[in-house]
Amino acid sequence: xxxxxxxxxxxxxxxxxxxxxxxxxxxxxxxxxxxxxxxxxxxxxxxxxxxxxxxxxxxxxxxxxxxxxxxxxxxxxxxxxxxxxxxxxxxxxxxxxxxxxxxxxxxxxxxxxxxxxxxxxxxxxxxxxxxxxxxxxxxxxxxxxxxxxxxxxxxxxxxxxxxxxxxxxxxxxxxxxxxxxxxxxxxxxxxxxxxxxxxxxxxxxxxxxxxxxxxxxxxxxxxxxxxxxxxxxxxxxxxxxxxxxxxxxxxxxxxxxxxxxxxxxxxxxxxxxxxxxxxxxxxxxxxxxxxxxxxxxxxxxxxxxxxxxxxxxx
Numbered sequence: 475x476x477x478x479x480x481x482x483x484x485x486x487x488x489x490x491x492x493x494x495x496x497x498x499x500x501x502x503x504x505x506x507x508x509x510x511x512x513x514x515x516x517x518x519x520x521x522x523x524x525x526x527x528x529x530x531x532x533x534x535x536x537x538x539x540x541x542x543x544x545x546x547x548x549x550x551x552x553x554x555x556x557x558x559x560x561x562x563x564x565x566x567x568x569x570x571x572x573x574x575x576x577x578x579x580x581x582x583x584x585x586x587x588x589x590x591x592x593x594x595x596x597x598x599x600x601x602x603x604x605x606x607x608x609x610x611x612x613x614x615x616x617x618x619x620x621x622x623x624x625x626x627x628x629x630x631x632x633x634x635x636x637x638x639x640x641x642x643x644x645x646x647x648x649x650x651x652x653x654x655x656x657x658x659x660x661x662x663x664x665x666x667x668x669x670x671x672x673x674x675x676x677x678x679x680x681x682x683x684x685x686x687x688x689x690x691x692x693x694x695x696x697x698x699x700x701x702x703x704x705x706x707x708x709x710x711x712x713x714x715x716x717x718x719x720x721x722x723x724x725x726x727x728x729x730x731x732x733x734x735x736x737x738x739x740x741x742x743x744x745x746x747x748x749x750x751x752x753x754x755x756x757x758x759x760x761x762x763x764x765x766x767x768x769x770x771x772x773x774x775x776x777x778x779x780x781x782x783x784x785x786x787x788x
Contacts, residue, residue, distance in 0.1 A: 722760075
């Protein structure tokens with residue numbers, strides 16, 4: 475990651491609000507899985523991408539969390555300051571919208587985790603004829619590549635390609651999406667030509683990313699609000715490992731996730747209370763689902779075949 479999160483006091487939060495209020499030209503309230511998260515910024519490109527990403531919330535609702543996305547020539551790039559008491563984040567000189575979006579989801583996740591036993595999962599979630607599939611992995615493992623590769627299959631539907639919220643109901647773990655649209659890479663069609671039309675219509679930012687309406691490529695009926703997770707695909711890329719497909723016990727999978735920070739570098743708060751809650755959630759998820767590690771050292775098509783074989787198994 476190219477940024478660190480610095481926690482600030484309520485007094486410092488108030489000082490920063492006073493300092494940056496003059497920059498705020500846009501105040502947008504959005505609904506992120508039941509939380510009202512408010513964007514305050516003067517940057518048109520951030521405002522436009524945000525409105526494409528998230529569902530709007532009533533302006534009469536008081537915000538649960540806030541993100542100030544501002545510029546300040548007196549500080550360095552990609553500064554993130556967070557006040558946990560008020561759930562207020564200041565993103566200073568951050569030029570990558572992908573991080574802005576993820577931090578908005580993380581502010582909502584901070585609230586949901588503490589008060590509603592709902593947990594952030596930095597991963598993709600698909601559904602194949604009622605079977606929920608969670609895809610996790612670190613940077614470079616192929617999470618995005620293989621999520622969109624699977625979406626070429628007409629039996630596959632999508633809840634989220636990057637971040638979803640999980641909730642435990644008895645023996646089931648339900649996954650919920652919260653974003654209106656999807657944030658894709660410009661090279662998507664170079665890997666999977668089926669998405670060339672979507673890429674051609676998109677307006678990409680300086681980082682080669684764009685918020686797009688995936689319905690234009692796969693159809694409205696294949697975007698789902700929720701599913702029940704039954705399988706977890708844990709992706710890794712390790713040329714030295716011989717096994718391509720490796721079933722994992724729950725404790726093994728949990729150890730991998732904890733060692734890698736749950737594959738979520740955007741979590742805003744790390745303490746014993748949070749760690750215990752996150753571990754309990756993922757332990758339950760792995761207890762009630764089948765977990766398979768997939769080594770993605772082969773070609774994308776080869777790995778796709780192996781993943782589909784796993785998903786076809788009962």
